[in-house]
Amino acid sequence: MFHEVVEDGTVGTIDAGQGGDDSASDDAITAASLLAAFETLIGEAANEAGREAVIDEAGLTEHAADAVADGDVAELTLAEGAAVLAAAGDRDPDAMVAELRDHLLIGMATAVLDVDTLAARIDADLTGQEVQQALEGRTAMTLGQLAEIMAVIERRKR
Numbered sequence: 466m467f468h469e470v471v472e473d474g475t476v477g478t479i480d481a482g483q484g485g486d487d488s489a490s491d492d493a494i495t496a497a498s499l500l501a502a503f504e505t506l507i508g509e510a511a512n513e514a515g516r517e518a519v520i521d522e523a524g525l526t527e528h529a530a531d532a533v534a535d536g537d538v539a540e541l542t543l544a545e546g547a548a549v550l551a552a553a554g555d556r557d558p559d560a561m562v563a564e565l566r567d568h569l570l571i572g573m574a575t576a577v578l579d580v581d582t583l584a585a586r587i588d589a590d591l592t593g594q595e596v597q598q599a600l601e602g603r604t605a606m607t608l609g610q611l612a613e614i615m616a617v618i619e620r621r622k623r
Contacts, residue, residue, distance in 0.1 A: 467503060467546070467565050467611060494619045496588070499612040500539055507538045507546055507608075510553035523548035539609035546608050562602070565611075569600055569618065576621035587613040 511519050511533045519530045525545055532538070538546060543565070547558035573583065580600070581593035589610045591599070596614065599606035606614075 467506070467543075467561075467608075467615070494616050496609075496613040496616040499615055500609060503546065503608050503612060504536050504538050507533055507541070507549050508536055510550045514549070514553040518552045519549055522552040525549065539607060539612075541608050542605040543608065543611055544605070566600060566602060569614065572615075572618040572622060573600075576618050578618060578621055583614060583617055586617045589613050 511530070514522070516530055516534065519525050519533060520527060523545065525533065525541075525548070529541060529545065533541070533549065541549075543562055544558065547561040547565075550556065550561060551558040573579075579593070580597040584591050584593040584596045587596075587610070591610065595604065598604040599610065600614075
């Protein structure tokens, strides 16, 4: 799942200094590196499942399926990304999203971050209230926004 790209070390190229970086160290986890890892993860799942399954089982539009095939997942919602992963695997997409939300909230507690501080440190144009709504699932969160939020949390935990 999405949080596992950090845990198992499969985050792609590390780019210091992007995405509201708190420290510009060479080993900083960035939104760009996380998004690249998400693109790889979803692209491989989409290739494994096939275009028709991505459209039929995951419920993506043809335009979204084409974007995934082109490696552009930043505008996919978290739910759509989980649905693509589920189409290629044997997991429940709702359970994957719930697991990720738990991971993010635990990470915020570990990093001693509140939603306003988090909102101030991401490039996405979200207020603290909007970040909270996205974390709780009351509003959709794109994978681009997820990458930014996760990068801030992971850097702050280190």
